[in-house]
Amino acid sequence: MTSEPLHPVATPSRRTIVASVGAVGLTFALNACGSEDEKSSGSSGAAGAAATVVAKTSDIPEGGGKILNDHKIVVTQPTAGTFKAFSYECTHQGCPVTGVADGAITCPCHNSRFSIEDGSVQKGPATQPLPAREVTVDGESITLA
Numbered sequence: 562m563t564s565e566p567l568h569p570v571a572t573p574s575r576r577t578i579v580a581s582v583g584a585v586g587l588t589f590a591l592n593a594c595g596s597e598d599e600k601s602s603g604s605s606g607a608a609g610a611a612a613t614v615v616a617k618t619s620d621i622p623e624g625g626g627k628i629l630n631d632h633k634i635v636v637t638q639p640t641a642g643t644f645k646a647f648s649y650e651c652t653h654q655g656c657p658v659t660g661v662a663d664g665a666i667t668c669p670c671h672n673s674r675f676s677i678e679d680g681s682v683q684k685g686p687a688t689q690p691l692p693a694r695e696v697t698v699d700g701e702s703i704t705l706a
Contacts, residue, residue, distance in 0.1 A: 612697070612704045618644070619701065626661035626677050633657075634694050635666050636703060637677035644698055646705065647680040647691035658691075666691065 615632050621644060626637030628649055635658060637645045647666065649657050656670035665674040665683055673687035680691035695706040 612706050614702045615646075615696070615705045616703045617701045618698060618703060621703070624664065624677075626666065628658060628661065630657070632705060634705065635661060635691070636696065637661065637666070639664075639678040644696055644703055645678065645680075646694040646696040646703075647675070648694060650691075651687055652682075652689035652691060653685075653687035 613632070615629050615634065616627065616636055618638075621627050621636050621638045623638050623641050626635050628635050630649070633649050634646050635649050637647070639645060651658055651668035651670065651673055653668065653671055653673050656668050658666050658675070659669045660667040661677065664677055666677060666680075667674050668687070671686050672684065673682065674684040675681065675687070675691045676683055680693055682688060682690060697704045697706060
């Protein structure tokens with residue numbers, strides 16, 4: 562009698578295992594890319610459905626602005642009826658800005674100042690403008706898209 566099995570068991574080759582692991586990894590990578598594209602196209606395609614009311618126009622002083630910590634933005638009204646929004650994180654080191662006065666958004670960490678009109682740097686050490694955020698106005702409602 563011999564010790565060999567009557568029916569040899571087929572085991573996958575090293576090449577088959579490596580190819581299978583690679584295929585699974587590629588599948589996850591493609592799914593991750595696909596889901597990101599769907600999210601971004603869904604938010605722009607359905608902006609009305611994804612929009613969030615963040616303030617009333619009467620809450621934002623003309624020539625000034627208001628920091629909305631819950632939404633991590635600063636909404637400004639540089640001139641009557643013109644509303645702008647920017648990220649509230651300073652581009653120097655990421656500190657949240659804390660003030661809007663005299664036509665500028667100010668960061669308390671190193672005293673950078675940004676324009677309420679376009680978020681551009683008025684005074685360093687920051688060298689990059691505050692990133693703009695898209696808002697729309699409908700009646701009294703300011704909506705973040």
